[in-house]
Amino acid sequence: MIPLLDLKAQYAGIKAELDAAVLKVLASAQYVLGDEVVAFEREFAAYCDVKHAVAVNTGTSALHLALLTAGVGPGDEVITVPFTFVASVSAICYAGARPVFVDVEPVTLTMDPGKLEAAITSRTKAILPVHLYGQMADMDAITAIADRHGIAVIEDACQAHGAEFDGRRAGSIGVSGCFSFYPGKNLGACGEGGMFVTNDDAMAKTARMLRDWGQEKRYHHVLKGFNHRMDGIQGAILRVKLRHLEDWTNARRANARHYSQLLAGSRQVRAPVEVAGRRHVYHVYAVRSHDRDGLERSLQEVGIQTGLHYPVPVHLQQAHEDLGYRKGDFPVSETAAREVLSLPMFPELTPAQIEQVVAAVEQEAHVG
Incomplete structure (x- = not known):
């Protein structure tokens, strides 16, 4: 796993x-x-x-x-x-x-x-x-x-x-x-x-x-x-x-580069983009897929954990209905909420594990 x-x-x-x-x-x-x-x-x-x-x-x-x-x-x-x-x-x-x-920008989601x-x-x-x-x-x-x-x-x-x-x-x-x-x-x-x-x-x-x-x-x-x-x-x-944070950050960034190189040209997902001039520290490595839920299930079946950050934007949360927003008000956020999936990301993640994750992602694309 x-x-x-x-x-x-x-x-x-x-x-x-x-x-x-x-x-x-x-x-x-x-x-x-x-x-x-x-x-x-x-x-x-x-x-x-x-x-x-x-x-x-x-x-x-x-x-x-x-x-x-x-x-x-x-x-x-x-x-x-x-x-x-x-x-x-x-x-x-x-x-x-x-x-x-x-709403957020479609590339950075900020x-x-x-x-x-x-x-x-x-x-x-x-x-x-x-x-x-x-x-x-x-x-x-x-x-x-x-x-x-x-x-x-x-x-x-x-x-x-x-x-x-x-x-x-x-x-x-x-x-x-x-x-x-x-x-x-x-x-x-x-x-x-x-x-x-x-x-x-x-x-x-x-x-x-x-x-x-x-x-x-x-x-x-x-x-x-x-x-x-x-x-x-x-x-x-x-x-x-x-005292260890910079080493951990460098490891995260190296892991992200490895992911992105392997996912270049992927049929299944779009890798996150690091904008020029911005140092991305990859708290999560969130890809986007038009079949996010199917990809999530297939990865789970082969023992790969993923995360959803975040499946429901705040303006559509029941707790904040009082703000008066409706579905369709923020289309970029709503689309991202349907598509994002966080792949394993932590400093100790190995290149072999990353390759296993990407192979499973691409296998799903082949099956699909």
């Missing part, structure tokens, strides 16, 4: 380092925030080339705090995309604002700047592009539009640790950026975790208070805050993993 991802293989490769880091936290009894989290914040900020990083308990919490620190609240609108994980939209709702969707300006109204407070699958949205075009209208851009970089746009790291271009450390992410905790990053001193200060019950100092609550704090053990684990 070839898994979609293999967290056990990752752990086996760094077991001694991880075990020692966890035991160090247990001995210190700094279970919530603490020295390891502070050190991880400093190291992750340097990795992203930003001044501040504020560690939280999930990527969703990072998005929530980013919106609040940008002044988003009830009555405001935030523009994002429907082809994303639902947390991008849920965070907007948590802030009391209304999500407004624009926010289409050509459709952005028409969605802006007097109530638009922020734009939330999603760096999907490990590739950044067109940040130059998006920020140019936002700047003309005086609107904040918040990067949903939850799938894009280490991705770049013209040499600039994900999270460093907008007023803030948000990362998830869910276990399956390129930089994943052994549990949950997230990070808010920014170059703005005031936003960082506010985010630190909001994540810890709005406290400026212990028992002095300046703001109505939340319990969004990162655990000490996760901070220690993520410090260890951050």
